[in-house]
Amino acid sequence: QVQLVESGGGLVQAGGSLRLSCAASGRTFSNYDMGWFRQAPGKEREFLAAINWSGRSTNYADSVKGRFTISRDNAKNTGYLQMNSLKPEDTAVYYCAAASNYLKIATMTTVQSWGQGTQVTVSS
Numbered sequence: 001q002v003q004l005v006e007s008g009g010g011l012v013q014a015g016g017s018l019r020l021s022c023a024a025s026g027r028t029f030s031n032y033d034m035g036w037f038r039q040a041p042g043k044e045r046e047f048l049a050a051i052n053w054s055g056r057s058t059n060y061a062d063s064v065k066g067r068f069t070i071s072r073d074n075a076k077n078t079g080y081l082q083m084n085s086l087k088p089e090d091t092a093v094y095y096c097a098a099a100s101n102y103l104k105i106a107t108m109t110t111v112q113s114w115g116q117g118t119q120v121t122v123s124s
Contacts, residue, residue: 002027002098002113009094009118016086016122022079022096022115030054030074032112033102036081038092038120045095047106049081057102086122093117 008020022034035050049060049070058070069082079096095117101110 002029002032004096004098004113004115006094006096006115006118009120011121011123012086014086014088014122014124017082017084018086018120020081020083020094020096020118020120022081024077024079024098029072029077029079029098032098033100033105033110034070034072034079035097035099035105035111036068036070036079036094037097037108038090038094039117040092043092045108046092047108048094050099050102050105051079052102059106061106083120086120088122088124090120090122092120094120 003026005023036048039045051058051070067085072079096115097111098113099105099110104110
């Protein structure tokens with residue numbers, strides 16, 4: 001399995017930006033599709049964005065469409081989530097995931113590995 005480590009979380013004011021990174025090791029990163037999720041206290045884990053193995057296809061949850069951008073650099077074995085126009089309701093632990101089926105990432109049924117998560121806190 002591939003191992004994933006997120007970084008880049010932190011405290012930011014509303015309207016600000018953060019870029020999360022997801023570093024992969026152990027298996028060939030380009031063999032996997034990738035997704036980003038988040039989980040706020042007391043809430044279920046929520047799908048945010050997905051990108052296929054080549055980076056040519058992406059899709060987003062409506063809640064982040066137009067504000068967040070998913071990307072990947074297979075040469076660096078790293079995925080990214082650029083987050084702009086952050087809102088207090090974006091506060092959560094953010095997770096990256098490696099999956100075997102890009103079209104089903106949002107259901108989490110094809111996720112093969114999860115990162116440990118990185119905290120994002122947006123102050124008002």
